[in-house]
Amino acid sequence: MKRPAQDPGQHFPIPTQVTILTDFSLFLLLTIETMPPLAAEGSDILLLAHNLTENPLAYAWYRGERVDNSQLIASYRVDTNATTKGPAHSGRETLYPSGTLLIQSVTQKDTGSYLLLITKDDLQTERQTGHLHVLLSLLTFWTPPTTAQLTIETVPPLAAEGSDVLLLAHNVTENPLGYAWHRGDRIDNSQLIASYRIDTNVTTKGPTHSGRETLYPNGTLLIQSVTQKDTGSYTLLLTKDDLQTEGQTGHLCIYRLTDLGGASIPLCIVSRFGV
Template sequence: MHSGRETIYHNGSLLLEKANLKDTGFYTLRTYNRLGKILTTAFLYLRVHSFFWKCGCVATCAQLTIESVPPSVAEGRSVLLLIRNPPENIVQFVWFKGMVDFRNLLAIRNITGREPTVWGPAYSGREMLYSDGSLLIHSVTQRDPGLYTLRILRADMRSEEAQVQLQVDSGRMGP
């Protein structure tokens, strides 16, 4: 995986020069004792943005997407459905398990007021909605895989949707 752009320092720091979109992903740092036993493990997700110049300022060129972190989650572990490139002027996030249908409603959160999250019929009690709209699912089970849909309502009353397919790996159990 070494591309010649990486420098590792004695304190464990990693310098990645001229980062590009291919560098996006998970990075792991492990420390070992003198006998080769693992002492600590740290994980980091690096996100590299693409951009272009428009009217003298930087503008992102990507559309709203959702990323499953990790891409495939072990049963019993947690997964984050992470929002990428959200639009501006968001007033509401609405999550569905499956397609957009009231029976599939997981959660609604209004951004403009201080109203609490409203949980829907598909809510299992293991979901947590972050202020940026990302959805965390704890203790994933074999009932959780499938399509998840996010609908974002903007201040101009236009909406945008994105979907993600959640994959659960039943071959390994989480702690």
């Protein structure tokens, strides 16, 4: 038999517990979940927005890790139910009223960071970054490149927390003048990890150097004891001896080993709380 509903005010312990739970919910942060966390080329991906503010005015998705109108994929106005496509819209993206972004038929070029900007009804904003990692198809591994372009290889491609990772630079130009590694998918001095001048054999640490990075004379970057916060994009800027530059972006995905029922299962937790 069901117990009749009680007025919580009649019992002192109950309202105290309810108040705690209600207050705790105020601290839920906006998070982005990538589904699936790792995607094969040609598949469809969802960037799911969790813990959204109540009564949002609008959503906007951008390529990269910052709000940049030139990198806008799409925006959505809740009050008018209107979607506007931006310069970075490829024709494969759909922005849903829930704030979720669908990307269809993903390619390697889709790998990288995606930022969601939420405008609240009081015109305050909230933002969070998610990351998309697209796996190469087996055929790609057996197809030789037609041109020797600068490429970045992450070794291992998926790394466990606490392990060491190498970002290897391939097809480096002859006689380079120097290298510089940055966090993110663009050149930004505030995101410089380290730079290296070959002629002077001098390494300079940047604002985002954590003390765990080593830049080698061949352009390779070592990151030791990686954590979830290291997940994301890394851009190498190569300066040639004629002072021309070449850039390329690599991506790092860190997984956590979660013990479930005695079985150790790797889960790539892709930026649930940003990087």
